[in-house]
Amino acid sequence: MNLLAPIASGTIATVAAVLAGLLVLAYILKMRRRRFEVPFSTLWQRVLKEKEATSLWRHLKRLLSLLLLVTMVGLLLFAALEPELGGAREDARSIVIIVDASASMKTIDEGEDGSESRMAAARKQVLLLLDGMSADDAIMLMRMDGRATPLSRFHGDLAKHRKTLSTIEASDTPANLTASLSAAADALRWRKKPQIILVGDGAYPEDALASATWESVADAPASPPASEPEPGASAFKNKQLASVDLAGIDVRYQPVGSAASNVGIISFNVRRYISNKLNYEVFIEIQNFSDEPATRRLVLFNGDSEIDVKEIQLAPGQRITKIYPDLGGGAESVLRARIESLESESSDAFALDDEAWALMPENKRQKVLLVSTDNLYMEGALLIFDHLDVDKLTPEEYEVSLAANELQDYDAVIYHLYAPENVLPAPAHLLYFKPSGPHSPFPVTGSLDRGRITQVSQTHPITRWLEMGDVNFDKLDTFAVDTSAAEVSLFQSIRSSVAAAKKEGRRKVAAFGFGLEGTDVMLRVAFPLMMVNTLDWFAGADSDLITTYTTGRPARVPLDGTYGISEVLVTTPSGAHQKAPLREGYATFFAAEVGVHKLVARQGDEDVAEIQLAANLSNASESDIQPSAELSLGGKKLDRPVPGSATPRQSLWIYLCLMVLLLLLVEWYTFNRRITV
Amino acid sequence: MAARAKKTSKIEDDRSSLFDEEFLKKLEYLHMVSRKTFVGLNRADRRMRKIGSGIEFADHRKYSTGDDFRYIDWNVYGRIDKLLLRLFEEEEDLHIYILLDASKSMLIGDPLKLHYAMQMAAALTYVGLANLDRVGIVPFSEGLHTHLPVARGKGRIFKVFDFLRGIEAGGPTKLEEAATSFIHRYKRKGLVVVISDFYDPSGFEEGINSLRYNGFEPFVLQIYDEKEVNPSFHGDLTLVDCETGSAKEITVSKSLIEAYKREHEKYCGELSDFCSQKNIPYFRTHTKIAFDELVLKIFRLGGFLK
Numbered sequence: 001m002n003l004l005a006p007i008a009s010g011t012i013a014t015v016a017a018v019l020a021g022l023l024v025l026a027y028i029l030k031m032r033r034r035r036f037e038v039p040f041s042t043l044w045q046r047v048l049k050e051k052e053a054t055s056l057w058r059h060l061k062r063l064l065s066l067l068l069l070v071t072m073v074g075l076l077l078f079a080a081l082e083p084e085l086g087g088a089r090e091d092a093r094s095i096v097i098i099v100d101a102s103a104s105m106k107t108i109d110e111g112e113d114g115s116e117s118r119m120a121a122a123r124k125q126v127l128l129l130l131d132g133m134s135a136d137d138a139i140m141l142m143r144m145d146g147r148a149t150p151l152s153r154f155h156g157d158l159a160k161h162r163k164t165l166s167t168i169e170a171s172d173t174p175a176n177l178t179a180s181l182s183a184a185a186d187a188l189r190w191r192k193k194p195q196i197i198l199v200g201d202g203a204y205p206e207d208a209l210a211s212a213t214w215e216s217v218a219d220a221p222a223s224p225p226a227s228e229p230e231p232g233a234s235a236f237k238n239k240q241l242a243s244v245d246l247a248g249i250d251v252r253y254q255p256v257g258s259a260a261s262n263v264g265i266i267s268f269n270v271r272r273y274i275s276n277k278l279n280y281e282v283f284i285e286i287q288n289f290s291d292e293p294a295t296r297r298l299v300l301f302n303g304d305s306e307i308d309v310k311e312i313q314l315a316p317g318q319r320i321t322k323i324y325p326d327l328g329g330g331a332e333s334v335l336r337a338r339i340e341s342l343e344s345e346s347s348d349a350f351a352l353d354d355e356a357w358a359l360m361p362e363n364k365r366q367k368v369l370l371v372s373t374d375n376l377y378m379e380g381a382l383l384i385f386d387h388l389d390v391d392k393l394t395p396e397e398y399e400v401s402l403a404a405n406e407l408q409d410y411d412a413v414i415y416h417l418y419a420p421e422n423v424l425p426a427p428a429h430l431l432y433f434k435p436s437g438p439h440s441p442f443p444v445t446g447s448l449d450r451g452r453i454t455q456v457s458q459t460h461p462i463t464r465w466l467e468m469g470d471v472n473f474d475k476l477d478t479f480a481v482d483t484s485a486a487e488v489s490l491f492q493s494i495r496s497s498v499a500a501a502k503k504e505g506r507r508k509v510a511a512f513g514f515g516l517e518g519t520d521v522m523l524r525v526a527f528p529l530m531m532v533n534t535l536d537w538f539a540g541a542d543s544d545l546i547t548t549y550t551t552g553r554p555a556r557v558p559l560d561g562t563y564g565i566s567e568v569l570v571t572t573p574s575g576a577h578q579k580a581p582l583r584e585g586y587a588t589f590f591a592a593e594v595g596v597h598k599l600v601a602r603q604g605d606e607d608v609a610e611i612q613l614a615a616n617l618s619n620a621s622e623s624d625i626q627p628s629a630e631l632s633l634g635g636k637k638l639d640r641p642v643p644g645s646a647t648p649r650q651s652l653w654i655y656l657c658l659m660v661l662l663l664l665l666v667e668w669y670t671f672n673r674r675i676t677v
Numbered sequence: 678m679a680a681r682a683k684k685t686s687k688i689e690d691d692r693s694s695l696f697d698e699e700f701l702k703k704l705e706y707l708h709m710v711s712r713k714t715f716v717g718l719n720r721a722d723r724r725m726r727k728i729g730s731g732i733e734f735a736d737h738r739k740y741s742t743g744d745d746f747r748y749i750d751w752n753v754y755g756r757i758d759k760l761l762l763r764l765f766e767e768e769e770d771l772h773i774y775i776l777l778d779a780s781k782s783m784l785i786g787d788p789l790k791l792h793y794a795m796q797m798a799a800a801l802t803y804v805g806l807a808n809l810d811r812v813g814i815v816p817f818s819e820g821l822h823t824h825l826p827v828a829r830g831k832g833r834i835f836k837v838f839d840f841l842r843g844i845e846a847g848g849p850t851k852l853e854e855a856a857t858s859f860i861h862r863y864k865r866k867g868l869v870v871v872i873s874d875f876y877d878p879s880g881f882e883e884g885i886n887s888l889r890y891n892g893f894e895p896f897v898l899q900i901y902d903e904k905e906v907n908p909s910f911h912g913d914l915t916l917v918d919c920e921t922g923s924a925k926e927i928t929v930s931k932s933l934i935e936a937y938k939r940e941h942e943k944y945c946g947e948l949s950d951f952c953s954q955k956n957i958p959y960f961r962t963h964t965k966i967a968f969d970e971l972v973l974k975i976f977r978l979g980g981f982l983k
């Protein structure tokens with residue numbers, strides 16, 4: 001008999017002790033009897049006098065009953081150890097079978113007529129491997145795509161493994177070989193005769209193949225050789241830590257797939273122009289991964305409308321880049337690129353990378369109110385942006401209109417040399433130029449004569465691409481900025497803040513310690529840039545926003561205006577729903593499917609924020625579907641797996657459970673027949 | 678505590694509906710039936726042979742100084758020249774005492790044995806009062822409780838109902854002590870109907886004998902609940918005597934139940950045999966039998982009505 005012992009013996013012992021304690025306790029509790037009132041106990045006493053002689057036997061029967069319960073618990077715990085018939089063999093192996101379920105396994109190039117996917121072929125190969133396993137081999141199945149997912153624990157129940165195997169389907173994510181090998185090596189730690197069998201097409205990145213080490217990281221010297229210069233020490237340590245320690249593990253490779261050609265889109269993205277947000281530019285990269293030249297038709301869609309069709313010629317292995325500048329029009333924000341063969345729509349054996357999606361950042365129109373006396377420079381700067389509707393009021397007109405409740409629909413208000421007591425209610429955002437007095441959004445602490453800006457924030461969206469070092473100011477007001485309240489200093493003169501920004505719930509506020517008088521800032525390129533950056537920050541339209549991601553990697557997606565919300569609802573391209581965590585305005589999301597995903601942040605029944613993002617395979621290693629018949633890992637060529645010696649095995653846990661059931665029935669019967677106690 | 682309070686209130690609720698209009702109809706029916714069936718048959722059985730001032734001639738005796746001249750039989754004096762007094766038979770009222778067991782054991786059963794006993798007592802009292810007998814009700818447990826004095830007349834029946842409703846039950850059954858107290862309190866001899874379950878650990882014989890020895894005529898009515906004869910519980914239990922509070926842990930099995938049934942039957946048999954030997958009328962009934970049916974059974978046997 002052999003014990004698979006999937007649960008540690010210490011745990012079993014602890015559980016046994018606790019159960020034994022509970023059992024005795026329960027037995028004692030069982031002895032507490034129901035109280036029953038009778039009118040004349042004398043009669044019972046007379047009867048019981050006759051029965052006294054049998055009391056010893058009754059006690060004995062109670063002990064037998066306790067013994068029966070202890071036996072049942074013992075049998076259940078023994079079943080938990082998964083005993084199997086057949087003696088334990090010295091050559092029993094612990095095997096992790098890593099099944100490649102990455103995107104390239106969707107390639108249709110297997111079977112007699114080439115109509116079968118590599119995934120189906122891989123499942124068949126694993127079935128053959130399972131059939132050849134030794135009776136004492138403990139096997140774990142692990143799925144490899146963008147993540148490493150163990151699908152079972154170590155056991156030798158082949159029927160269960162076959163059932164698990166049938167559920168594995170290829171995903172849209174690239175293979176994460178490093179994570180899978182690392183997880184398999186960790187699972188095999190301290191186990192006898194550890195072995196990893198990798199079943200896949202070998203379409204893995206070179207760096208992942210090189211990351212494996214056959215020397216134990218623990219045994220490797222902690223520092224580089226003395227002769228190596230000091231700067232290399234850090235890189236040496238990092239390399240050691242990043243490598244997958246496969247020391248003592250027998251790694252084998254079972255290839256699947258046959259030669260197939262593929263032309264795929266490996267990059268696709270779009271951006272709006274900063275100065276003209278109505279127009280956009282598209283970038284696309286295509287590669288021919290076969291040894292033959294290929295001709296394809298490249299079609300670009302806006303929504304469902306074709307906006308460009310090109311025929312492209314690709315030499316063997318050639319990668320071409322296409323840029324579509326200054327595109328305009330099109331109502332939809334979703335762009336789609338597709339490559340087709342000239343004969344039919346299905347171009348090659350690997351269809352997943354023939355299509356890619358990109359999303360244009362939303363072009364938000366903003367209604368802006370400028371509160372200022374005549375200010376030609378400011379008005380001129382605002383006029384150059386097509387997406388702004390600007391109204392102008394003098395401070396006096398502003399007070400009157402605000403009191404009459406006529407200022408309702410503005411997205412942003414710019415106060416120039418003016419800081420009123422009453423401002424528009426949130427979510428109208430506020431921009432101040434040289435605010436003063438008690439209603440300044442940041443307390444004014446002083447004024448600098450002929451000050452210069454010496455430091456510009458490197459991280460805030462308002463200060464992106466700004467160069468302010470050569471701007472002259474007659475006077476610069478300084479602000480008290482409370483960084484503990486999440487206020488940010490945008491510009492500093494020596495150590496004094498002269499511009500600052502903050503968020504107040506859903507409202508954003510920015511203030512500059514200068515006006516457009518007594519300065520040459522409006523003559524610099526920085527001025528319109530500063531204005532558009534600020535208004536874009538207000539609108540949540542980030543010109544650096546990435547809306548196109550690759551599958552298989554966690555994406556950090558900004559969702560503007562999400563306060564106090566901890567998760568977003570993600571709708572995948574296939575229509576499935578999942579939840580993703582949201583922290584500090586960023587949703588962390590793992591894209592497992594190619595296509596357009598929709599993220600919605602909800603508060604109660606109201607949708608607070610929504611964003612769409614596109615996910616593409618965009619992985620040259622995965623698109624290179626040429627299968628590798630041989631695979632080298634960490635410089636070592638991997639052998640093919642060999643079958644173990646098949647011997648009959650019989651799992652006993654089911655019989656143990658049946659025995660417990662039988663004992664329970666006996667107990668029940670005897671209890672009801674009043675035999676037990 | 679709450680459970681006990683609930684139980685008590687339930688008993689009171691039940692008592693309020695014990696003597697309703699339906700009950701009164703049944704009593705009236707019983708009275709009619711008793712008159713129809715028994716008048717003329719047993720009427721003389723209960724007549725007290727006491728010489729007094731009645732109208733029916735009984736005997737003569739010699740005149741003694743101080744006797745009333747009006748009762749001298751002058752016809753006899755004329756014939757035999759002797760002064761003899763005429764004696765007349767005096768009819769005396771029958772005294773019926775109902776000794777009602779109000780111990781704690783009577784608060785068991787469905788319906789409660791006490792309630793059933795109360796209905797029985799009410800029915801017998803009504804028939805007795807309607808026949809112009811004098812009837813009193815004496816509840817007892819370890820001693821005598823507050824009693825309803827002996828009285829006559831059908832109109833008193835509502836007082837009887839009120840009294841029965843107000844009986845406070847409790848305490849262990851001690852028939853001998855109760856009988857001794859009864860004898861000391863009631864000097865006028867008569868019929869004593871003992872309604873009880875007779876669950877007295879010290880036995881029933883002494884109590885009944887005390888009544889007999891002191892000139893009373895006992896009439897035994899034993900009441901039990903079906904559950905007492907056929908207990909439905911089984912398994913590990915603690916049996917608590919409701920009167921004494923003594924507890925006993927037992928494991929009730931089928932054989933034990935059978936043994937108990939035999940013991941119960943034996944106990945009831947002892948009571949029946951005792952009554953039979955002493956020529957005491959004995960009835961045994963469980964609470965599921967309608968009380969009016971039982972009363973008729975008693976009438977048929979005779980001895981209760983004069």
